[in-house]
Amino acid sequence: DPVSRKASALSIPRDIMVWHYRIQDGECVRRYQDRINTSYSIGWAEGQSFDAAAHQAMTDISCEFGIELDHYVIIDFLGVENLVEAIGGVDLDIPEDLAVPRWLYSDEGDRPERYISFDSGLNKDVDGYHAVAFGRYREDSDLQRAKRQQLVLQAAVSKTLALGWLNNPAKIKEMWDAY
Numbered sequence: 001d002p003v004s005r006k007a008s009a010l011s012i013p014r015d016i017m018v019w020h021y022r023i024q025d026g027e028c029v030r031r032y033q034d035r036i037n038t039s040y041s042i043g044w045a046e047g048q049s050f051d052a053a054a055h056q057a058m059t060d061i062s063c064e065f066g067i068e069l070d071h072y073v074i075i076d077f078l079g080v081e082n083l084v085e086a087i088g089g090v091d092l093d094i095p096e097d098l099a100v101p102r103w104l105y106s107d108e109g110d111r112p113e114r115y116i117s118f119d120s121g122l123n124k125d126v127d128g129y130h131a132v133a134f135g136r137y138r139e140d141s142d143l144q145r146a147k148r149q150q151l152v153l154q155a156a157v158s159k160t161l162a163l164g165w166l167n168n169p170a171k172i173k174e175m176w177d178a179y
Contacts, residue, residue, distance in 0.1 A: 009153055011146035012036050012061070020056070021063040028063035036060065050074050077107065077136070079178075081128030083156065086178035087163065089125040090155035092134065096120040098148050100137045107132065131156075 001007070014037035019030045034042075036057075043056025054072045061067050075083075084090055100118040107129065118134050126134070135149040165171035 007157075009150060010067070011150060012065075013142040013146065015142060018060055018064045021059050023059060023063075028059075036064075077132050078109070080135070080152070081132045082178040083175060084126075084128035084131045084152070086175050087156060087159050087165070089127050090131055090152065090159055092118070092123045092126050092131070092151055092155055094118055094120050094123055094134075094151070098144060098151065100134060100148075101139075103137065103139060105133045105136070126155075 014035065016036050017033055018036045018039075019033050020039060020042055021028045022031055023029070039057040039060040040053045043053035044050075046052060046056070054074060058069045058072060061069060098118075099120040100116075102115050102117040104113050105116050106113040111129075116130065116133055118130075118137075131152045135145070135152045137148060138145050160166060160175070163171070165175065
């Protein structure tokens with residue numbers, strides 16, 4: 001909200017069952033049920049573009065939950081990694097219930113799998129690779145994974161604000177280029 005200078009993030013569990021919709025004469029028309037995480041792929045299949053994919057997800061969220069979305073950002077894991085790197089890493093204050101035991105992580109890229117863990121408490125200067133790994137851990141529940149991802153997002157936003165980068169056009173461009 002540009003007036004209040006506030007932003008909100010909502011995590012919807014990826015496996016929640018919803019109706020998928022199309023808009024006809026300004027009304028939500030149900031098509032079929034499936035998990036919410038298929039909304040994006042349905043839009044992509046029908047429109048063959050990021051915009052079509054995002055708008056299908058936005059339509060399903062709006063029609064199913066009554067939440068109006070005005071804007072969207074599409075970012076993949078590498079984009080998150082690059083953004084965290086651009087701000088010099090993040091400090092994650094990890095609560096006990098979000099700690100991650102030793103596990104074998106693969107970013108599905110060219111890098112080899114490796115064992116990593118995240119203890120509860122303050123984890124300082126977490127780099128992009130590890131911030132993404134922390135957010136992707138899924139050996140517990142979707143809700144805990146969403147909390148981890150929100151923790152990374154909050155830490156990145158807090159650091160960006162603390163650095164004063166949102167008032168610095170050169171730094172905004174640097175973050176955009178990393179994205």
